Amino acid sequence: xxxxxxxxxxxxxxxxxxxxxxxxxxxxxxxxxxxxxxxxxxxxxxxxxxxxxxxxxxxxxxxxxxxxxxxxxxxxxxxxxxxxxxxxxxxxxxxxxxxxxxxxxxxxxxxxxxxxxxxxxxxxxx
Amino acid sequence: xxxxxxxxxxxxxxxxxxxxxxxxxxxxxxxxxxxxxxxxxxxxxxxxxxxxxxxxxxxxxxxxxxxxxxxxxxxxxxxxxxxxxxxxxxxxxxxxxxxxxxxxxxxxxxxxxxxxxxxxxxxxxxxxxxxxxxxxxxxxxxxxxxxxxxxxxxxxxxxxxxxxxxxxxxxxxxxxxxxx
Numbered sequence: 001x002x003x004x005x006x007x008x009x010x011x012x013x014x015x016x017x018x019x020x021x022x023x024x025x026x027x028x029x030x031x032x033x034x035x036x037x038x039x040x041x042x043x044x045x046x047x048x049x050x051x052x053x054x055x056x057x058x059x060x061x062x063x064x065x066x067x068x069x070x071x072x073x074x075x076x077x078x079x080x081x082x083x084x085x086x087x088x089x090x091x092x093x094x095x096x097x098x099x100x101x102x103x104x105x106x107x108x109x110x111x112x113x114x115x116x117x118x119x120x121x122x123x124x125x126x
Numbered sequence: 127x128x129x130x131x132x133x134x135x136x137x138x139x140x141x142x143x144x145x146x147x148x149x150x151x152x153x154x155x156x157x158x159x160x161x162x163x164x165x166x167x168x169x170x171x172x173x174x175x176x177x178x179x180x181x182x183x184x185x186x187x188x189x190x191x192x193x194x195x196x197x198x199x200x201x202x203x204x205x206x207x208x209x210x211x212x213x214x215x216x217x218x219x220x221x222x223x224x225x226x227x228x229x230x231x232x233x234x235x236x237x238x239x240x241x242x243x244x245x246x247x248x249x250x251x252x253x254x255x256x257x258x259x260x261x262x263x264x265x266x267x268x269x270x271x272x273x274x275x276x277x278x279x280x281x282x283x284x285x286x287x288x289x290x291x292x293x294x295x296x297x298x299x300x301x302x303x304x305x306x
Contacts, residue, residue, distance in 0.1 A: 015196045019194070019196060020273060023223075023284050027282065030249055046223035047223045050193040051193070052192065052196070053193070105277060112275050113284070
């Protein structure tokens with residue numbers, strides 16, 4: 001099941017923020033699969049992702065996890081899917097348990113990459 | 127090379143807030159064809175390395191921009207500073223999702239410079255890395271576009287991102303001051 005924990009990370013709501021987040025996730029899940037949460041369109045590889053047309057994305061650790069979700073497996077393991085939602089000012093990561101070691105590390109990395117993005121925007125405005 | 131290609135490239139620069147480039151590089155009817163030549167050389171380099179034909183024409187880049195506009199923006203910025211087709215291919219490979227496995231840079235004032243970037247697919251072994259080498263110091267500017275982070279306290283370079291400091295807020299005067 002996907003849990004009810006929303007991690008909201010300040011971000012510039014552009015495709016680059018989603019791209020950077022996905023790249024960070026790939027550091028932990030190199031075999032990740034993707035799905036447009038709004039259209040159910042699937043992507044097997046990073047390079048297929050049309051970031052300019054995505055605002056909500058499901059990310060599965062691998063094909064097995066994706067299949068389990070597709071089959072409606074009610075016993076899907078904890079954190080077997082992340083739900084990324086890009087908005088104008090934030091990136092929201094919805095997940096089961098943010099307190100596992102892997103998720104703590106992954107969320108910290110996503111946050112640092114998005115903070116870097118924002119800081120360059122502030123520098124531009126200054 | 128067609129007149130249409132140069133028009134598409136100029137349009138891409140404007141759409142991506144890089145119109146100041148048109149000012150500092152001189153008359154567009156001179157430098158845009160050079161850029162297109164560079165892009166064609168990058169395509170040839172890509173083919174030589176991977177045996178795959180890949181088009182870097184302005185028309186192709188414009189089409190790709192409808193899918194991932196930020197990647198084309200970053201690539202256009204790379205064209206401004208990259209010294210060779212090899213470096214442009216390196217940038218494109220990162221945009222395709224390759225990981226930055228190793229970077230080494232050596233520099234001696236007024237003497238020498240060498241940059242080596244090694245990339246690999248996420249699942250690739252250590253001996254399957256692609257190597258990109260430059261002796262032109264201008265290519266050090268490309269490193270500024272690499273994302274950085276820490277995984278469990280260990281360093282990570284990731285991705286090639288556009289630099290917002292290059293936006294239209296950079297006036298042509300400012301840009302000219304930094305041009306050679």
